[in-house]
Amino acid sequence: MTSTPDAAIAASPATPRQRLAPADLARFSLVLAIVVLALSTPGFLSRPSLIALINAMSLVGCVALAMTFITLGGNIMSFSLGATTSVAGIVFMATLGLGLLPAIVVAIVAGVVISAAQGAVIGWLRANPIIVSMAAYALLIGATQMIVGPKVDAPNLAYEVLKQRLFGVPASFLVLAAMAVLGQLVLTFTRFGHELMLVGSNARAAEAAGLDVGRVTTAAYMVAGAFSAVAGILVASRFGSADMQTARGFEFTAIAAVLVGGTAIGGGKGSLWQTFIGVAVMATINAVTLLRGFSIEIQQLVVGLAVLGVIVFQGIGRRT
């Protein structure tokens, strides 16, 4: 108590090294096992295989980053992010006649609005986030099919630029990486980022301290909506058309990636880096099982086991 503020600043980086928690250990061994498995799989390191890997990563990856904002804010997960992705893709294709940039902007705005409405209901009315997202999912599926029908084709080829490669790397992956960096900067260096962590770590304490929980929650959902919309634009560009089917189930892979990355399901702990690693792990599992000739059932089994393992070890870590 006698130390001065300056001494504290100087001494602070030297926090004692903590022992590896069981959950971290489990996650570390999972990553290691997958790396070993991947490297020992013939053909994994070939160029087409790697391109396929990062292509697979980038689409679901954007949704996983979006999901991370929801999970960190204490709202567990959203069932409607896949549908939001699809809707944004449809909006993108439907407005592409106006030009590439306007279409991108309109699609992102659509994603933000859809998601913000859910965030507002959850944040200010304290509605259960899971229920709200399920209702939103049903509404989005129903409304979109009533309004636009089953499928929207691209009016022109302006989207082709999003399928190009820069130094051999697909543009969609660069978008994913840029969003991860940008998102993490927001979390680490902005007031919003810290308030989101506080709300996620203890919403009641945040309210008692006078933080505007409703506003922070809505903002988190807006970010999630924007990130999902980017995923939608990338998905639509890849297929040259958009419907409500292509991004179906993205939210499940996304939440799996978030959890495997080690973000706490209860909120307040985690980062976009971790989610990025989680996405890579999931994509690698898929690629390896595919290359080794396992069926899609085995793939899903492995993914399920991986998520379960991490959750179990997280639970053990909390009890000791």
Place this chain on the structure above:
Amino acid sequence: MKILSGVIRPSEGTIAIDGKLVAFRSPIEAQRAGLALVAQELSLAPDLSIHDNLWLGHASAPMRRQTGVTAQKARSALVSVGLDHLDLGTKVRTLGIAERQLLEIARGLVRNASLLILDEPTATLSDNEISRVFGAVRTLKARGCSVIFITHRMGEVYQLCDTVTVLRNGRVIATEPVAAMPRETLLELMLGRKLTDIYPRHSTQPGDQILTVRGLTVPGVVHDISLEAHAGQILGVVGQIGSGAIETVRALAGLAHAATGEVWIGGVPLRLGSAPAAAASGVRFVSEDRGEEGIFLDQPASINLLATRLAEVASRGFLRPASLRKTAAALAAQVGFDTRRLDTPASTLSGGNQQKLAVGRCANRDMAGVILMNEPTRGVDMGARAEIYQMLRRFCDEGNAIVLASTDIEEVIGLVDRVVTLYRGRIVGTHQHPGIVETTVLAEITRAEAAL
């Protein structure tokens, strides 16, 4: 206590019961040896009946419901703690907090405990509820049961205990018969230093009236409360559990959505029912429920201190790390928090240190305002308590007004400059230091006819 009851295993040392060495690997083994812990946080299941709660977690609870035997045992346990008027089928949700505390003790009896450990059983109770717990403890003692009674309240030691052991910083300081231990000596042993006075001086000169409350009402809890608080003064709002004292303070903090009435902060009307609105007009709140509502356990101490002032260390929404560190360190120094521990997660800190973080959030604001506190020293050790009292006085000297609700009458008398007593949601009396008399205050908050 956690070691005794088998929750944590000791790294060294031994425990003997009736002269036999024991080593508990789990709470259930401790239970079999006749030990029962009644923890500070009650562990009852609100949606189960009294009967089921009494048998919950019993080491030899029958697999099949044998209501005949179990009900008989449950009933006799209820009689011992003075809860015989309750029906075994009653849901625990409908019980008051004192009754729940007694029920926890009864649970120990159902388990045939020969040694009961009570961890601050009276911290959340009002005075006549406390006397019921005391009655139950005396009945147990008469039946040959040993009781370890953990408390921060000195008076309880003299009212109830035969032997006293003083622990400080994880060490046994002294073990003496209560009769051979004068009050002052006990206090000094607890504090670890000469007792001057743990309470700071009182304020003599009230400043401007900062807070004005007219007709504050929270349906069913608080009725038509009107009061004022002045800069530089501590106003105490006292009453038993259910008197509306705690709820009055919560309503002022914007945490009661159904609250109505008129409130002005420094002459500006305050919108009730919104915590962000209250915070924006200069109200700061320290909750009575530290773990659930006061502290962000996952977050480091520095972020806990800065939770409400991130705007001050940010420009255009971007945090300035240097300014963040500097402000956190300055605040920590001001509230006597070890600045080398700013990066430690709050979950690893003691109750006293956590409370310093919660109180530290109120310190050193540009704008003088109203600091609201419920139970400012609940579960806080004597040393940290004295520091917190000094801190509060300093906040007053900086031009803030403090309104605090507390069920610890000794603390209220020692600390506040003016006190408002509440009974069943209505104001009974107002007293000014030095005219605050303990017996008068006690009579007002307990006597029914005064309010009716």
